[in-house]
Amino acid sequence: MVSIFVFKMSNDITLRSVNVSRYILPLREGGSLPALAEADDGFKYVLKFRGAGHGTKMLISELLGGKIASVLGLNIPELVFAHLDEDFGRTEGDEEIQDLLKGSKGLNLGLHYLSGALAYDPKTEIDPLLASIIVWFDAFTTNIDRTHNNSNLLWWHQELWIIDNGASFYFHHSWKDFDKNALNPFPFIKDHILLSQASKLDEADEIAHNILNDNILREIVDLIPDDWVKWDHISESPDEVRKIYFNFLTKRLSNSAIFLNSAKDARG
Known part of the structure; x- marks a missing residue:
């Protein structure tokens, strides 16, 4: 199916x-x-x-x-x-x-909580556009944890659901070289559980660019509560931290060809 x-x-x-x-x-x-x-x-x-x-x-x-x-x-x-x-x-x-x-x-x-949800079976075929958007999304957010070892995908009410994005944005653990990290080609995409089915990556990229923009990304970043970004190891204020995340996302979006080509190369 x-x-x-x-x-x-x-x-x-x-x-x-x-x-x-x-x-x-x-x-x-x-x-x-x-x-x-x-x-x-x-x-x-x-x-x-x-x-x-x-x-x-x-x-x-x-x-x-x-x-x-x-x-x-x-x-x-x-x-x-x-x-x-x-x-x-x-x-x-x-x-x-x-x-x-x-x-x-x-x-x-x-x-x-998705009661009764089942783990995604990698043998299950899904719409190639859906697979492509998920692969694009994980490359965009640098999520290293949607692999055959741990798919973080559930099957619920006959639809595929995404869970657990906690391994995304791993640049923030080092908290440096923000511009360099925004241009990361994300070679880890080669291990993505849906990469083999993601045959419409160009369409996924076009869809993402038609949806995501500065206003939406700023709204999302502004959701980060102040007390989630009061870390002992940094000098930036909460507003400055949110600005770093915003700049990371906007720079990464405008340079999506970098990680898009990396995913295409991994497929090839």
């Missing part, structure tokens, strides 16, 4: 805010120890914690990647800002989880 791509771009850049009311269970297959939790709106979410290994930089990757995917018309679970109270998790028996929850008080990020 071939999944047919139905384009449905979202113009809604905003995020709802919820309060986490119940910790259900850890999802230990994730390196950052995400968890399934319930919020005060009655829905379940996969929570990504600010107290995990890469801290708020991983949350920023999820936020920026998720919103860019959404405006490109890709299926991604709803993102929400998820607030953890200071007392949350004190009764948790597992010391590792308790430490994680204590270190994550404040604003975290949640993805709507």
Whole structure:
């Protein structure tokens, strides 16, 4: 069966805010120890914690990647800002989880839980335009983690869904050479799980350029909360940090031929 791509771009850049009311269970297959939790709106979410290994930089990757995917018309679970109270998790028996929850008080990020979703089977054929847009998107955001070892793709309600963009924007871990990193040809694209099906990369590039622009990218970057970018190792203000992300995205978009050709070469 071939999944047919139905384009449905979202113009809604905003995020709802919820309060986490119940910790259900850890999802230990994730390196950052995400968890399934319930919020005060009655829905379940996969929570990504600010107290995990890469801290708020991983949350920023999820936020920026998720919103860019959404405006490109890709299926991604709803993102929400998820607030953890200071007392949350004190009764948790597992010391590792308790430490994680204590270190994550404040604003975290949640993805709507797709109950009953199945892991994507790489033998499943999908629409080549959909595969191409996902490959383009991951090259644009420098996501190194959508491979055969870990696809971060789910099959839900007969559609392909993207999850886990936390390995995107890895330039921010070194926090230097911003212009150079924006022009990264992204050779890791050779390992992408959908590359072999991405036969319409030029069309994907054209679609992305018709959708993404400075205004949309600025709106997305402006979603980054101030307290997610108050890092000890930098001197920039939150506004200056957001400007670095914005400049990275706009420069990368205007030079998309660099990573587009890298993906084409990898296919060839």
